[in-house]
Amino acid sequence: MREQLGAADSRQAGPYRLVAALGRGGMGRVFLGRSRGGRLVAVKVVDEALAGDEEFRRRFAQATQEARRVGGFYTAQVVDADPDADPPWLASAYVPGPSLDEAVRAHGPLPYQAVQVLGSGLAEGLAAIHTAQLVHGGLKPSNVILADDGPRITDFALARALDAAHPSMTVSAEHGAFMSPEAARGQHAGPGSDVFSLAGVLVFAATGHGPFAGGVGAEVLHRIVNAEPDLTGVPDPLAGLLAACLAKNPEQRPSLGHLLQQLAPGDGQGAGQDTGWLPPPVAAMVDGQRTVPSANPMRRRAFLAGGVAAAAAVAVPVGIWLSSGSGSSDGKGASGSGSKGGGSAEEKPAGPKLTPTETIDIGKTDASIHLAYSPDGKQLAIGLKSSVTLWDSASRSKIATLTPKAEGLLAHCVAFGGDGLLALGYLKAPARDNDFQMGAGGVTVWDTASRKEIAALSAPAKGSSLYPMQSVAFSPDGKLLAGARSGPRDSFGEVPLWDVRSGRKVKDLVVGAGKGSSMNAVRSVAFSPDGRILAAGYGGELKGGVVLFDTSSWSPIATLPLNDTDAFGVTTVAFAPDGRTLAGTFGGIALWDVAARKLTARIGAAADQIQSMAISPDGSAVAGAGGGHAVAGHIALWDLASHKEIVSVPAGRSGVGDVVFHPDGRTLATAYTNAKMLSTVQLWTVE
Structure with a gap:
């Protein structure tokens, strides 16, 4: 006690x-x-x-x-x-x-x-x-x-x-x-x-x-x-x-x-x-045991009393709970901790509100679920334990289930590419009892129009790898697929690259060779909108960062270190639509100026446990989701220019997983476990 x-x-x-x-x-x-x-x-x-x-x-x-x-x-x-x-x-x-x-x-x-x-x-x-x-x-x-x-x-x-x-x-x-x-x-x-x-x-x-x-x-x-x-x-x-x-x-x-x-x-x-x-x-x-003693109690996010998970699970409009401050840049790459100081709702920038509109009940699962919208916005992919279901975005009805030909896979991430391609990153389950190969992963790629599996891309375990495929991303032209995973022994992790159509391995980009440990991994990958830069977020043991690679030579052009992260380092990375800003989650959200290779703001702190985020299609806002354990599940929107929080809503009994914007920017999809411990996809109207 x-x-x-x-x-x-x-x-x-x-x-x-x-x-x-x-x-x-x-x-x-x-x-x-x-x-x-x-x-x-x-x-x-x-x-x-x-x-x-x-x-x-x-x-x-x-x-x-x-x-x-x-x-x-x-x-x-x-x-x-x-x-x-x-x-x-x-x-x-x-x-x-x-x-x-x-x-x-x-x-x-x-x-x-x-x-x-x-x-x-x-x-x-x-x-x-x-x-x-x-x-x-x-x-x-x-x-x-x-x-x-x-x-x-x-x-x-x-x-x-x-x-x-x-x-x-x-x-x-x-x-x-x-x-x-x-x-x-x-x-x-x-x-x-x-x-x-x-x-x-x-x-x-x-x-x-x-x-x-x-x-x-x-x-x-x-x-x-x-x-x-x-x-x-x-x-x-x-x-x-x-x-x-x-x-x-x-x-x-x-x-x-x-x-x-x-x-x-x-x-x-x-x-x-x-x-x-x-x-x-x-x-x-x-x-x-959730109430934590603190010399500065205002550092913790405060929510109004009430049923957090129940309020987020209903599919009818509810009141929005606004918090009263935000992190802001100090001009030197650091910012406020995300404390909710003495401000008021009137101090917040004008911006969108979130209203829960529909719930997709997935049911009881023994693994987290993963989300991605197709580029045209017509389909929502939901990655389950060992398959992907496709849903019609307009009717909210399920239209197909895609199951890899290989058996014993555990899904970890999904991503859409051009020409209707869909990738599922996975962990390969053990072939026999007690044969746990924690680093053995890969990617399955389908053509969603024909529902045919067109590629099975393997990434065998290396060294003392503990983490499988953590993230996948298609290049803007749809020709290449990048993954994020553990790497060789004593590295920060690795980015495997494949030619999608041929299935040929193009390159294995090792991050931090000789500098890491088995607890480190590349957690996230993203291509810049023009395809010239590949960002790889990495970390472990309360620190991490992002490495930027030149896609013409695959050589590293910058390393953006980040200390005081949560246990996993930088878990999600995304470029703003104009390519000028890079965002990464570390428990809070970090923002970098891509051209200057400079940290411009830290929104929130590692204790907020934000591990997924998405930038709105118009580049005006960033959505972050997280919580669980010491922090109640929550979703928040911040103004990307001022770094001020616009709105925060409670969601999820044990924190929120994936968060993705619909390409039209008017819908936000989130994944979490509800009060009945059932997997749920909640759709929110952004207005």
Whole structure:
């Protein structure tokens, strides 16, 4: 639970200002902190006794380096650490919500559907950890955080650092209760050990007690090694699966791939139909942790009280909620933080308003959805898990479903090109259980007139790639297709280029060779309107930037660095219609003068979590969307010339994904998950 800092508590850990105490773990205390750019993080500060142990410091340094390789949606990403500090500390993404231990002890066991969602999320999170060649080694209810959009795993790799440095240290009661038999015996604990611990955590979630409860200390370890698990109270659909996971022999336990297949909620299940995946009392605990202490409370975006997701989901005109200030340039490339100071609605520039006009319900999906309008505006493409649906923009009716010939693809982005071409960027799913190739991606291209697949463009994994195809863009003449993805080891990422019609690879543009890590990737690509420049937004680990390439030679002509970003760097890039301004999202929105190669404004801050945006076809406004976790979902419009916010509206239970303008500029399409945890495309009239 969050508490105010005491008089003896430090107020700083490296670059992070500590604002509250979150709790205590096996290595030290955990604090809520803010980065210099306003990003919220959870900072674990090591106790003095361990900080003075050189062997522990060595193991801690190794573990933190390993932990930063871990990606995935269901892990709390490690973003920074300093094992040489006094005391050492580690910062990870802050996830508002109680631990599973806190939630169950406060409100009792979770309902079956919530346990199902919990299990599938934790299995996917562990798969991401195993992909990084790591084993968690200490999964337990206290390091599972319950967020409104799914669980998060914390403390991966760190438990092993403590055990390795101090093998004789007494095992905590909680850790011991969820330890695997091989770990209890002091034997090698591989990925199967995490499967055993996962099953124990799910038993606790479903019943309020662990599978080997009823003893303490050595007695619990003896029961884990020799006794059968107590599955009393576990719902029948789960009991058999969890019993298999709790087999004494790790070779007899099912794989994570099998668990994901068995636990993945079907349509209409899992996340719940009315109040999200968490029961109302636990959801209230999540909401109670959204309020963040701050020395400057006006930095946070303030919305009027009310049902945020419900207000955005209706398809009738609603009142627009205006905020009262904006970021503005200081003439030196920096600007205001997006704070909503003491201004009023009258100070805003005259401009468009947003009115929700129609909702396209996609239903229950287990992946985010992606949007693109055709150049003529007649079709809206919606990228789903492994296909693309085409919708008639006028009638709002579905006209086709395009499915790649290759199987096992997970969509990540869509884009239209000239001559009716449509591209889907994807991640290639594993061919067998536990064979996660996080960097194996590619692009499928269709001719939308004939509905025929005309190209299958592959981008095999390189080095320690963690991120697949993040973005795709056609050149203005429609001949070339650029992608955005992870790159070779120790780079910032890579831009693969193909000749669309022939499928021939033209070039692989490596960004930041020798300067990056496995957490970096090129996140976004865009061609200038005249086709002479290709912009590649990259980043990771709270910093990034944009590299500009000359398309005649494919040589880099400028690098536009950007510090104090969110964890992913620059996630979207777009040129204004006249090509003079380049915009990029970094949590806020950055604007550059293309000719001068100069940052002219930063709209908002990384803490606003804006990760998608679009520039209006007439070049007058930029729309940004984001939120989730620490910030409510929202959509906003800013005047591109003055950088002042025009309008802001709430949207999405867990933040907003893609945002795209119709070519006529009168409609804005956004993608988000609504209050019922169903995927939704909301259409807004811009007037």
